[in-house]
Amino acid sequence: MAKVAEAEGLTPTMGQSPFAISRGQVFERELLKNDAERLIAALVEEGVLPKGAEGFRDLRTRINSGPLANMDVAHDETVNALRQLASAGQRGLEGSSPVVIASATLKISGQPVMLPEGILAIDALVARAEDATDRVELLVGEVKSYAYRAGYTDTTDLATSRAQAGLYRYALALTVHELGLGDHLSVAEHGLLVLTRHGSNRPQILSTEDLNYQAARAEAGFERLRAAAKDLEAFDVEDEEDAVERIESADVAYRPECVSFCDRAEYCREEAESKGDGNVLGADVGRFLAGVDLNRTIELMGGARPENEVERDLAERIREARGAATATAS
């Protein structure tokens, strides 16, 4: 979206800080050093893995300080690792199978038109014996370098991390299903967030993050994307200029929260305002106006005659809100 924003004369500001990227890389490297010694110890301490658990497989690419050449190789290795976990079963976790896989790489099939194949890498995939069955349970672990501050941890950071982990959980469940490994592998409903302890580089594990909602949301999001892609005229996604033009000419649905993550928010807000979309004053205003144009609403507030049932209802609600505060103040 940064490219589109630039084409529209805006300055992209949503990129990531280079310091934050390197901080994240350093933290991850420390966690995974010496066969993930620090991460596994923290998982044991938190009760996620049993005492004495060991076994690490590093599927990171070279660009991310790992041993593998590229994402395709990482994906093949991930499939092999999942098959190995399934065939070795719970007994394998006591010796031959890894309990932590770094950068387990998954693919979500795309759509020929707009949506290319999605490649996702799970920071830390944890394997353990599932209670009361003989399956191996897989847990999605998302590593973030921000500090855990108990109830004061930034809620937006947490929500973003959970959304990301939920997407991975959906992709993992899909992969296990597509590989036909469901009888031997289960994907846990809960996932892990690996954060830093304040003032140190040591990990703080949040082990009971319910990812059901976020996984369902990811699934619904992909469905919507695929449905949207089907209706599009075919074009070459590699042709950047063409792609930017197509995005520029597409309809937008501005929401106030766009400001916090999209470089194009300012443009979309202006578009929305020019169309009289109440969302420019907040989602609650958008709902309150029930589709009535902002400018028309201002006219109604000034005493214009409502022209239909929706306008009549809106005018009445505005009158009630104003009236309750002032008309009875006599």
Add this chain to the structure above:
Amino acid sequence: MSPALDIVRRLEAYERGVPQPRGATINTPVASPENLAALAFVRMGGEARPWAVGFQLEAAEPLILSVPDGRQTEPIGEMLVELAGAICGFLGSPLFGGSGQVFSIGGPEVLRQVWLPNGAHLSMLHTINLRYTFARADEGSTRTEALRALGRACGYMFREAGRADEVSVIDASQGLREAFTFPVDDIRGQHLGLLTTYLRGSSDPSSLKKEVKIAERQPISPTLDPALERDELAPLVDDYNSAHREGDVASSKKLGAAIGEVLADEIARRLSLTLEAARILRNDARPVNPGVGDLVRGSLDTKRREYLNLEQAIAGGENAWGAPSAETDRQAKSAARRFIRMAGGEEARTRALLMNDREMIDDAIAAGDGIRGTVVNIERRIPQGKKRAATFWVVEIPLSAPFRLKVDAELRTIDEVPPGGYIEAIKFQGQARLVSVCMNKRSSGTPPDHESFRGKTVTLLPLPGMFVESKLRNLGREPGPGAWATGNGGVRPTPDTSYDGDPLEEIESLRKA
């Protein structure tokens, strides 16, 4: 304010293209320039601790400090030691030359305020509280003592900022939003630069919009613009670290200064906007709500109890390990007391301010949290369960008017004569709601059964804050439910774990039944 009225006010502000005053009074007191300081932070991407800090007394030049690399623990510690002197001294800590008393220039007790740009800067206080309150490095050194003192001061300010009825630590953008309705959504409304630009105003609405847009592009939170970090700061920091490693003192000094200049600009902008927000509220034409006096007294009292007493004790030789911790309340009883006080902050604030602001009263009525109607009947009779006769008003209000009060709710009249009573019953008649109010509060003026009240429009509001007061009173006294948790005796209940059935089977059998 009711959600619908809040929306309508935003629409009105949008129509006029400028912020609209909210409330008939200013509900945030603003200290005098010598008693008001702004505090702002900037941190390196991915880091928790500050990279640069700024502290400025309104009537003085700013103190702006930074380190060349925001990842280096030791230099950050040195920077914060200097900040500790400024902040703790301002708060009156005897460890930093203060009197240990609530500050008292120009009167018996004067409020000193610390203003921060927005909520993200408040969380930096928490980070410093977590990291330094119990700092152990270099035990006993002046440096460690200063860092611990800063940790305690930041902890006090962070806890205080979370209490809705305090006025010592002010989130500037929130203060402006409480005084004005802006023609923007809640997310953009957090941006202090946007708010102050709107309030500066312009004769030309379209140029004002442009100015707002430009102001909004400048970050206000402690996080820097990633482009600034990438394009300007990252190369400087890399070069600084190389020079430092190679022992090139001249280059590292020059590069450190260059980094400091970039960060100083960022801090200065945040400080300037914060002080501008304070001045906007101070110079507003509306009168200050007389009820803020209660809030000021409450804040001074809290400062004495929760900050200065401990600093006095430490100055007197006690060790600092008893300081409130960011990680534990230690004692269930004090945790319960603090929780109730925090939870009741909003009620206490409303109680202090409501009766003095006509618009707040209107908002309360619009939200259904009060009665405004006509006295259609006055009678004297003995209330149920009582022995002495009392006066009852029957107040008629339209059925369509919002109404959220319940029987037994205590009410107060806004004119204070007669003072008020409680709701005895609520009935309906056609399109009207008839509220029977027992006017049992003692009056020294016109008695409530005087015929002059018949046919008069009256406004009655509930007394907020009573829930918290009674809870705080009972805490530590009554051995009721939960007493085991607050140290008042009683036995902690043991959960019954004897159940060994299958809950799913039971649910199934209930379903079949």
